[in-house]
Amino acid sequence: MKYSDDITLLKGVGQKKAELLGKMNISKIGDLINLYPRTYQDRRTVTPVSDAVSKDNVLVKAHVIQVVKSGYRPGGKRPLNVIVDDGTARMEVVFFNAKFMQNAFKQGEEYYFYGKATKDYGKVKMVHPEFTPSDKGVFQGIIPVYPLTAGITQNDIRKWQKEAFSCMECAEEFLPEEIIRKNNLCSYSYALKNIHFPDDVTKLKEARYRLVFDEMLLLQTGLFALKETKSGKGRGIYFDRDVDPLKFINSLPYELTNAQKRVVKEIMDDMESPDVMTRLVQGDVGSGKTAIAEIAMYKASECGCQAVLMAPTEILAKQHFEGVKRDFEPFGINVGFLSSSVKTQERRELLSRLESGEIDVLIGTHAVIQPDVIFKNLGLVITDEQHRFGVNQRNLLGSKGKNPDTLVMTATPIPRTLAVILYGDLDISIIDELPPGRQKIVTKVADSKKRPLVYDFLRKEIEKGRQAYIVAPLIEDSEAVSDLRSAESLYEELSKKFKEFNVALLHGEMKQAEKDDIMNEYARGNIKILVSTVVIEVGINVPNATVMILENAERFGLAQMHQLRGRVGRGEHKSYCILITDARSEVSKERAEIMVNTDSGFVIAEKDLELRGPGEFFGTRQHGLPDMKLANLVKHIDMLELVKEEAKRILEEDPSLSDSKYDKFRERMNDMFGGELTLRM
Structure with missing residues (x-):
């Protein structure tokens, strides 16, 4: 049996089970082997029935004395009572509504039972435990608990x-011997055996260390290989040092913060260098990234080059276009706009003006990367909210010029240590200061029972002349998730409750013209309450909006909630964010506390990364960052530094990984990255 063999080779896996396993992304033997336990149950010690009553689950080994099939009880539960004895005491094992289990027990035979034992009227009782005949199955020891599907x-x-595991071909070693020896690692077969069925805690730790090391090393080597082939370093455009953006900076209606000034200097130094600029600018919500982008575009334009800014949504791109056009008008800089909604004739004229060089700055959505979009002299590429674009889109845009400078702007803060790893080919600038006058947003949590109080508060704010956003996780009601509020049902409810005010609905499936009309009316203050999905997450700027209400807040990521909260608090008025949730889990409570007590995007991003894992936080496909099974980029940051050096050494020694000792390693790395890697020869 090999890694690549079909899962149906296993006994008991027919077409139906294979389809169910497919829902868990398991179709090959290797997929199953790489389904690591999410936790473990310690069943190493058999507890006598006489000592079984405890707050923890216990393992009991006892003989069946009697099987009692009871009649129906009120509520329709039909209990099956199994009386067992281990020689120290008797215990009653109870299964409700378990008609199918009536023949599962044979009198006189010995079974393992694992569950919580309680005392009821002097009798030891265990309800719905796991069980198995004592001579069958994997039941005693440190037992793995896996993620499942119905x-x-x-x-x-x-x-x-x-x-x-009965065939160890599945556990073929893929790391070269010197790496294993140098880093004091256990073998791959040992690691797999002890991650699934550890003999003891020490072996489990050794196994986990090896497998985390593997994931980190494959990830880091793959990222280095990607950056080696996609990096833009080299001879670039030399932007004239004598072209000073101070004239434009002084025209802005506000003074730059010290952090903005520092980042502008870093960008100007890069642009005036003969090397290509590849810089990531991180800034929290409202920190003033747009002004920095404008200053860089002004410099490029004044030096005779074109600039392009790509935004992830049409609403945000349009907002950028209007702001940039207004700010550049006094300087005679021509700004064009391109998206999929631009009409054919208008688009043809725009592309002609772009190719002739008449348009100095182009702002748009991913439509700007289309093959027929040709620049005369592209010198600066800016992507806004980079986490929404794939690496390939960034590279496609850069290929439209001859080694243009690149700025990547993101309002999703990433801890610096991780940013260095994820954007190894980019220099990093951080805007760690908000403009003066930016007020802290008051964040509160309420359950659905307090909705009337929330609406009373909302009414008072609207009566003061303010505006509000209400964000729902769904567009329309869904049977699959009936407990979630939809934007459509909220809109109907609020239109009736606030009928004296203008309430509007906005979601991603509307036509672009309709979305634009709604946002323009909201920005003018004509719409007082905007009910929306997360389409308003990024960048929209309405200073008069002071209330953000998030319905089913447990359905949003922490960083996403922080982004949404950043839609308010942009003006002079005190602003509020209210999280409505009935979730009671510990994680939900922790997330709510973080939002209430923290307003730093960097702290929130790190917490979000810890709670959700890197794949979900970054968006696996969007980032090209493979999801990892065991490794956590926050918890294992020390190992990440160690592995980073090992990955560098590997590629310095053998950039193409052509040595036969790397054959299996290269295969694994390509599997992790979907077979996309082109290694330097």
């Missing part, structure tokens, strides 16, 4: 893992 049980996965 129709697949823990015992199914444990049994199939055991069968897969």
